[in-house]
Amino acid sequence: MPEVIKAYIRWVDRINRIIGRFAMYLIFVMLAVLLYSSFTKVFLFPALWTLETAQFLMVAYFLLGGGYSMQLDSHVRMDLFYGSWKPKTQAIVDCFTILLLIFYLAFLLYGGISSTSYALQYNETSYSSWSPPMAPIKVIMTFGVFMMLLQAIATFFRDLARIRGEIL
Numbered sequence: 001m002p003e004v005i006k007a008y009i010r011w012v013d014r015i016n017r018i019i020g021r022f023a024m025y026l027i028f029v030m031l032a033v034l035l036y037s038s039f040t041k042v043f044l045f046p047a048l049w050t051l052e053t054a055q056f057l058m059v060a061y062f063l064l065g066g067g068y069s070m071q072l073d074s075h076v077r078m079d080l081f082y083g084s085w086k087p088k089t090q091a092i093v094d095c096f097t098i099l100l101l102i103f104y105l106a107f108l109l110y111g112g113i114s115s116t117s118y119a120l121q122y123n124e125t126s127y128s129s130w131s132p133p134m135a136p137i138k139v140i141m142t143f144g145v146f147m148m149l150l151q152a153i154a155t156f157f158r159d160l161a162r163i164r165g166e167i168l
Contacts, residue, residue, distance in 0.1 A: 001161050001168060012154040013071055016147055019067020023061055042122040056137045061125040063144025067151035091162035098156045101120055105149040112142035 038051035069075050082090060117137040118124060124134045161168045 001157065001164075001166055005157050006168060009154045009157055012067075012150045016067035016071050016151050019147060020065050020071070023064035023068070026057050026061040028062070030054050030061065033057065048128075049132070052126060052128055052130055054134060056132075059137060060140050062143070063141050064147070066144060067147040070151045070155060071149060090165060091159045094155060094159045095163065096157060098152055102149065102152045102156065104154055105145060109145045109149055110144065112138070112145050128142045 017052070033050050033054045037047060037054070040047050040050070085093070117133065119133075119135040121140045124132045126134055158168050
């Protein structure tokens with residue numbers, strides 16, 4: 001594998017590790033918001049912002065952690081035949097399926113950029129009674145998809161190296 005590709009893989013892995021480790025703690029923030037929501041519904045006047053904030057935090061948690069999950073190979077995989085295959089066969093199948101994922105993420109990124117630019121241009125807000133601006137979460141979503149796309153490309157190169165018998 002050329003050194004520039006190895007450097008790319010190391011760079012993407014490092015960035016996604018940092019972002020993923022940050023995103024892991026968003027679950028605790030979301031739980032705190034939901035706990036506050038439960039408390040206010042029982043003892044005080046319920047806050048309007050809690051449910052939507054929890055939803056935004058869950059989206060950030062999921063999308064910012066996606067690249068890190070892919071890096072650790074800890075995503076969900078149906079393992080009916082895959083586990084019994086030789087490592088080279090697994091790498092060949094992974095190369096094919098990762099190309100499909102890259103194609104999908106490219107379309108998702110295109111839609112995310114379009115939706116984010118619309119939200120920024122027209123100051124889009126949510127249709128809820130709280131009506132927060134949508135641009136911040138759409139920026140986070142688009143960034144998360146972009147980082148997953150970069151990680152998918154790095155995974156493709158890593159699988160190509162496995163096919164060639166190299167270890168990255």
